Amino acid sequence: NAGVTQTPKFQVLKTGQSMTLQCAQDMNHEYMSWYRQDPGMGLRLIHYSVGAGITDQGEVPNGYNVSRSTTEDFPLRLLSAAPSQTSVYFCASSRTTNTGELFFGEGSRLTVL
Amino acid sequence: ELKVEQNPLFLSMQEGKNYTIYCNYSTTSDRLYWYRQDPGKSLESLFVLLSNGAVKQEGRLMASLDTKARLSTLHITAAVHDLSATYFCAVDMWSGGGADGLTFGKGTHLIIQP
Numbered sequence: 001n002a003g004v005t006q007t008p009k010f011q012v013l014k015t016g017q018s019m020t021l022q023c024a025q026d027m028n029h030e031y032m033s034w035y036r037q038d039p040g041m042g043l044r045l046i047h048y049s050v051g052a053g054i055t056d057q058g059e060v061p062n063g064y065n066v067s068r069s070t071t072e073d074f075p076l077r078l079l080s081a082a083p084s085q086t087s088v089y090f091c092a093s094s095r096t097t098n099t100g101e102l103f104f105g106e107g108s109r110l111t112v113l
Numbered sequence: 114e115l116k117v118e119q120n121p122l123f124l125s126m127q128e129g130k131n132y133t134i135y136c137n138y139s140t141t142s143d144r145l146y147w148y149r150q151d152p153g154k155s156l157e158s159l160f161v162l163l164s165n166g167a168v169k170q171e172g173r174l175m176a177s178l179d180t181k182a183r184l185s186t187l188h189i190t191a192a193v194h195d196l197s198a199t200y201f202c203a204v205d206m207w208s209g210g211g212a213d214g215l216t217f218g219k220g221t222h223l224i225i226q227p
Binding site for chain 2: 031033035040041042043044045048050056058059090092101102103104105106107
C-alpha cells in the first residue's frame with residue numbers, strides 16, 4: 001500500500017514550458033486535491049476533485065489544469081510555466097468527500113527559471 | 114473568505130517546558146485539523162477535531178477545539194527534541210460555504226533545544 005505517490009520529486013522548467021505533475025493513490029479515495037506550499041504562506045488549494053469526472057477550482061487555480069479520468073489518478077498540468085509557479089506542490093487524498101482528513105504525497109519541488 | 118491565523122509563527126523552547134500554539138479562524142466551521150511537517154518532508158496528520166469541545170491527545174501533544182471562540186490550541190507538555198518541526202492547523206472551507214478543501218495557517222516553526 002503505497003498511499004499517495006507523486007512524480008517527479010524535482011523539476012526545473014523554463015518560462016513558457018508546460019509540464020504535468022502526476023499523482024496516484026491506491027487507497028480508493030474519492031477526494032483528491034492539489035496544494036502549493038510557498039515559504040511563510042502555508043498551503044493553498046489549487047484544484048480538487050470529489051470523484052472521477054468531477055473537478056473544481058480552489059483558491060489559486062490560475063495557470064493550472066486538472067482532470068480526473070480514474071479514481072486513482074489526479075494529474076496537475078502547468079500550461080505555460082511562470083516564475084511565480086516556483087513552489088512545492090503537494091497532492092492529497094481523503095476517504096470522504098467534504099474534505100475530511102487529508103493524506104499527503106511526498107511533494108514535488110518545481111523551479112521555473 | 115476564511116482566514117486562519119496561528120501564533121506564534123516561530124517558537125524556540127527548552128526541553129522539559131510546556132507551551133501552547135494557538136489557531137484562530139474567521140468563519141463558522143466545526144472541523145479543524147493539525148498537521149506536522151519535518152524539513153523537506155510531507156505533512157503528517159496529527160489530530161482531527163470534529164466538534165465543539167473536542168479534545169485529542171497523543172503522547173506529549175494535546176489539541177482542543179472551541180468552535181464558539183473559533184479557536185484551537187495545540188499544547189506541548191514536557192517538550193523533547195523530537196517534537197521539533199513545523200505545525201500547521203487547517204480549517205475546513207466547505208462547511209463555511211467555500212471550496213471543498215482546507216485553509217491552512219502559515220505554520221508554527223518549533224525548535225526544542227536541549
